[in-house]
Amino acid sequence: MAEHSFPPRSSVKRWLVTTNHKDIGILYIVSSLFFFIFGGILALLIRTQLWTSGEFILSGSAFGQAVTAHGLVMVFFFLSPFAFGFANYIVPLQIGADDLAFPRLNALSYWLYFFAGMVFIVSFLQGGTIEAGWTLYAPLNLPAFMPSPGATTAILALLMFVGSVTASTINFIVTIHTHKADGLSLWHLPMFTWSILLTVWMMLIAFAALAAALLILGADHIFGAQYFTATEGGGLLWAHLFWFFGHPEVYIVFFPALGVMLETYQTFTGRRLIGRKWVILAMILVTLQSFLVWMHHMFLTTINLEIKTLMMAMTIGISLPFDLIVFAMIYTLLKGRIRYTTPFLFNFGALLLFILGGITGVFLGAIVLDYEFRGTYWVVAHFHYVMFAGGTALIGGLYYWWPKITGKMYNEFLGKLHFGIYFIGFNLLYFSMFLSWEMPRRVFTYHTGLETYNQMATIGGIILGASFLIMFYNLYTSYLSGPDAPDNPWEYSRTAEWATSSPPPLENFEGVPTYRNGFLEFEDRNAVADGGHVEHGHEPGRHPDHASWWPVTISFAGFLMLIGLAGLGEHFAYELLFIGGAAFVLLSAIGWGLEDFYAPEPLRGAKWPFDGVHKNKFGMWVFLASDIVIFGAFIGAYVFIRWGYGWEAWQNVPAESLPGLVNTFVLLTSSFTVILALVYAQRGNRRGVIAGLLATIGFAFTFMLIKSWEWNFLLPEAETLPEAVTMLVTLDFDVLFHTEGPAIDASIMHSTYYVTTGLHAIHVLIGVVALGYLAWRAWAHNAYIDGNERPVENVGLYWHFVDIAWVFLFPLFYII
Amino acid sequence: MWVFGHTGGGSDLRTQESVFEEIFLVFLVLGTIVGVVVIGYMLYNGWRYRASASDELEDPPVLGELPVGQGGGKKLALSFALSAIIVLSLIVWSYSAVIYVDQGPEMEENMEVEIVGAQFNWDFTYENGETLTDTLVIPEDQLVRFSVTAQTEPRLDVWHTFGVTELRIKADAIPGQTATEWVLADQQGVYLAECFELCGAGHSHMTADVIVVSQEEFDSWYELLSEDPDEAMENIPEPEEN
Numbered sequence A: 001m002a003e004h005s006f007p008p009r010s011s012v013k014r015w016l017v018t019t020n021h022k023d024i025g026i027l028y029i030v031s032s033l034f035f036f037i038f039g040g041i042l043a044l045l046i047r048t049q050l051w052t053s054g055e056f057i058l059s060g061s062a063f064g065q066a067v068t069a070h071g072l073v074m075v076f077f078f079l080s081p082f083a084f085g086f087a088n089y090i091v092p093l094q095i096g097a098d099d100l101a102f103p104r105l106n107a108l109s110y111w112l113y114f115f116a117g118m119v120f121i122v123s124f125l126q127g128g129t130i131e132a133g134w135t136l137y138a139p140l141n142l143p144a145f146m147p148s149p150g151a152t153t154a155i156l157a158l159l160m161f162v163g164s165v166t167a168s169t170i171n172f173i174v175t176i177h178t179h180k181a182d183g184l185s186l187w188h189l190p191m192f193t194w195s196i197l198l199t200v201w202m203m204l205i206a207f208a209a210l211a212a213a214l215l216i217l218g219a220d221h222i223f224g225a226q227y228f229t230a231t232e233g234g235g236l237l238w239a240h241l242f243w244f245f246g247h248p249e250v251y252i253v254f255f256p257a258l259g260v261m262l263e264t265y266q267t268f269t270g271r272r273l274i275g276r277k278w279v280i281l282a283m284i285l286v287t288l289q290s291f292l293v294w295m296h297h298m299f300l301t302t303i304n305l306e307i308k309t310l311m312m313a314m315t316i317g318i319s320l321p322f323d324l325i326v327f328a329m330i331y332t333l334l335k336g337r338i339r340y341t342t343p344f345l346f347n348f349g350a351l352l353l354f355i356l357g358g359i360t361g362v363f364l365g366a367i368v369l370d371y372e373f374r375g376t377y378w379v380v381a382h383f384h385y386v387m388f389a390g391g392t393a394l395i396g397g398l399y400y401w402w403p404k405i406t407g408k409m410y411n412e413f414l415g416k417l418h419f420g421i422y423f424i425g426f427n428l429l430y431f432s433m434f435l436s437w438e439m440p441r442r443v444f445t446y447h448t449g450l451e452t453y454n455q456m457a458t459i460g461g462i463i464l465g466a467s468f469l470i471m472f473y474n475l476y477t478s479y480l481s482g483p484d485a486p487d488n489p490w491e492y493s494r495t496a497e498w499a500t501s502s503p504p505p506l507e508n509f510e511g512v513p514t515y516r517n518g519f520l521e522f523e524d525r526n527a528v529a530d531g532g533h534v535e536h537g538h539e540p541g542r543h544p545d546h547a548s549w550w551p552v553t554i555s556f557a558g559f560l561m562l563i564g565l566a567g568l569g570e571h572f573a574y575e576l577l578f579i580g581g582a583a584f585v586l587l588s589a590i591g592w593g594l595e596d597f598y599a600p601e602p603l604r605g606a607k608w609p610f611d612g613v614h615k616n617k618f619g620m621w622v623f624l625a626s627d628i629v630i631f632g633a634f635i636g637a638y639v640f641i642r643w644g645y646g647w648e649a650w651q652n653v654p655a656e657s658l659p660g661l662v663n664t665f666v667l668l669t670s671s672f673t674v675i676l677a678l679v680y681a682q683r684g685n686r687r688g689v690i691a692g693l694l695a696t697i698g699f700a701f702t703f704m705l706i707k708s709w710e711w712n713f714l715l716p717e718a719e720t721l722p723e724a725v726t727m728l729v730t731l732d733f734d735v736l737f738h739t740e741g742p743a744i745d746a747s748i749m750h751s752t753y754y755v756t757t758g759l760h761a762i763h764v765l766i767g768v769v770a771l772g773y774l775a776w777r778a779w780a781h782n783a784y785i786d787g788n789e790r791p792v793e794n795v796g797l798y799w800h801f802v803d804i805a806w807v808f809l810f811p812l813f814y815i816i
Numbered sequence B: 001m002w003v004f005g006h007t008g009g010g011s012d013l014r015t016q017e018s019v020f021e022e023i024f025l026v027f028l029v030l031g032t033i034v035g036v037v038v039i040g041y042m043l044y045n046g047w048r049y050r051a052s053a054s055d056e057l058e059d060p061p062v063l064g065e066l067p068v069g070q071g072g073g074k075k076l077a078l079s080f081a082l083s084a085i086i087v088l089s090l091i092v093w094s095y096s097a098v099i100y101v102d103q104g105p106e107m108e109e110n111m112e113v114e115i116v117g118a119q120f121n122w123d124f125t126y127e128n129g130e131t132l133t134d135t136l137v138i139p140e141d142q143l144v145r146f147s148v149t150a151q152t153e154p155r156l157d158v159w160h161t162f163g164v165t166e167l168r169i170k171a172d173a174i175p176g177q178t179a180t181e182w183v184l185a186d187q188q189g190v191y192l193a194e195c196f197e198l199c200g201a202g203h204s205h206m207t208a209d210v211i212v213v214s215q216e217e218f219d220s221w222y223e224l225l226s227e228d229p230d231e232a233m234e235n236i237p238e239p240e241e242n
């Protein structure tokens, strides 16, 4: 689609097809605010129920659903997407890029998020959504305790959200590392971009762990696997998996807010950040350490004291870099000219709240105190003070970038009024929770004597909620009839988003931004384009594409499929929906693959170590990193459960290791043939490419055939592999079409075997589709022999990974 | 610095409440001081350097400059070190109580009770094999050790957390896992046990009474429990007012 066919912003179609990062940013912000209202209404329901100590407007189950949905909606569907609305809009501007590295993938991320939210909303309509708290503790999170299909739907909604996050993560990592303007090194990235960079690296690992947890949970729900019902440690397994994700997640939602604070503390004081280098190092340290403290959420479990002590030490260790960051912000105020505009008021307030949240976090880090605080309102108060301090900073960010995004100024008085009411409501609401800290969390009735604090909190909640009416009114009137905003409304702002018009043009800057001479300059676009960067994939004379229907189509298809999947076995209609949806997903994925969507490589190249690495290959590596974590979590889950069961007492499901061994050789050989395809592509040998790819597909099918027999889909009568081969060769049709299917629910040993090898089999199938696509293109379009063999290389990388994963699974499930 | 821990004599046996209250108090006091100092400092400087009262900036940042920092590292390092010392010493100090809190005092005589959570009741099983539901009777001034878990047979149950706020005791009750906890109650009375982990629609009502009575009263009741459980359950002893 050429640029001139890109519809204007006033057209609805524009918002459905756009792949431009600024449009996507706006979509994220608007949708996340919708979910903010949704989560806020749930919060007000909760607070209304807690007005009295006895029964009131909600039943126990309705209350459980309300707290669960409130937590999930606020953390997943509001906070992060709100932050990523800004990340989408601002990061490319700050680093001087035209767009993200993969604009169409970015649109897919957004639509997956949007429809994940819709799936979640549907879960309410199916007899009630999940009611296990946002931490979804096992085994309460299983159908035995929550039989309504809505619970399964909610889990699938989260899984879809994880898909969105993973795509987004890859996109941002590649973009920030490779699309920076000339002369802008990592050290010199603006702080907001730094915070997003570290956020996405954390997301990459943490959300992969969540993906694994949810996939296993989904298998328990839908296929009757028994991971989390296993008394050999099922409940603890969930807690480990969840918190391995969950602790980094609290920084994931906080870091972008920190980025906003670090920007505004500089802009509105007219000072540069004190100890900038140390702040960046502290943030990197937090990023790494965030994966080493998760068991501080499990101090009361049966984990032994040595490990708890280690986790306590790490937890305190991680609070120290935060200390440093806080001090750096405070010292930046000194000698400044502080202007208390609305954005700064919110960010100033955010730091005050965060300090309180941090101090009360240290209480929780002390094991002896946490023993008592665990499960009480102290925890609720603590995390609202820290997380919603982040939310406060982000709301400041909304005011800060509003003029840039809309080109309009908001009303400053109303903004300040919003802050004042907000801040009072906030503290009334959450400080009361510190005062009533002895109350268990997530109860809908409580013993008398705590009414006063609870009523204070409820009043605070209403005030807090009401303050947003002012914000929405302010922003609405500003958008309709506010005064035009200048390009740079804030004195002393430094970053590049203020060096272009408000709102910026489609390609962000008139010229090509560069920092080659130590400050921002613009070069003539055409001169740069003609400057011989063709080898970087910039096709001269071709305009970048900005529109595609496929992201929204695929996501909608996924929406239908998941709703169907959640209700399998409930009703015939669900089955239809699932099959229809799955076919729709496949078709639209093919449509996506066939679409000729052009997003140029950056004009100015990347810095070491990423120079010369094509963005697709880089993206593939990043994806594989997250996939490694998924497999790692599956293997970890298996080892953990087997350990609890008794390592030696455990019996492997496959009766013999021969089929697995054969399959190992089959896959290793296929790794070789896919390399052959690449070598032939480099030599320009079309038949060689096709032969190499077809051979690889052939091996993949052999692998799957043996797998199907092992899984009792094929020839369940055959006891051994030779027997199965004989039956197959003699073509005994009676036995050939007899299938039993895997006995996933027969025991925990069966569950782990089928679910883990099933994950691998899905990877093989996806590989077959990709290889088939390559083979078809090579055959029909003579592709890959024209010097552009990159797709073969990237799919090849994926395929090697699938093979290597099997090399780990084989000994674990067949031999040891 | 006073260090927690039990040195053997009967006099320094400490209840969980007293250990907790002391550490909590120290944290609260220091936490408040740190909070007041830091927030006060921030507010003061925020006010002092307000735009209307401050001079023109020397070397103000300009749009398009390469992001760099400003000096001031020394001050930063100093305050960081100071706060790190406070936090670290607090944690190390509190940690000296962990072993005591985890393992309990060493006493010759102690009593064991098994606690099993199931949606939405607490079962307490005494050493004589008798089980009370939602009521636990224990003697005053005697070490009681608990093993805490959730039901697995006949039906798998979910994760609960057993806790008695006033006695400052708490332990996760996880199916298939057994946690330990202890209590030394030095006041007769009826205490409320609650569930601290969301376990389903009845979570809020998953409470029990923990009744602390004098040793003599407990002994005679316990004897009755062994002989005629039904009768004993009808006649739960009452704590004395004091």
Ligand code: HEM
Pocket: A135, A250, A251, A253, A254, A296, A297, A315, A316, A318, A319, A322, A357, A358, A359, A361, A362, A363, A364, A365, A370, A373, A374, A375, A379, A382, A383, A386, A387, A390
């Ligand atoms: C000074 C640094 C911090 C320390 C030492 C700390 C420590 C802790 C500990 C030990 C817990 C577990 C409490 C329990 O359930 O028993 C906890 C809970 C939590 N913290 Fe923090 N924290 C700190 C900062 C933060 C920050 C910056 C955030 C997010 C912005 C955060 C968000 C949370 C959340 C969401 C929970 C509760 C999760 C749940 O159970 O639902 N904390 N914190």
Ligand SMILES: [Cu+2]
Pocket: A246, A247, A250, A293, A294, A296, A297
């Ligand atoms: Cu944590």
Ligand SMILES: [Cu+2]
Pocket: B160, B161, B195, B196, B197, B198, B199, B200, B202, B203, B204, B206
């Ligand atoms: Cu409960």
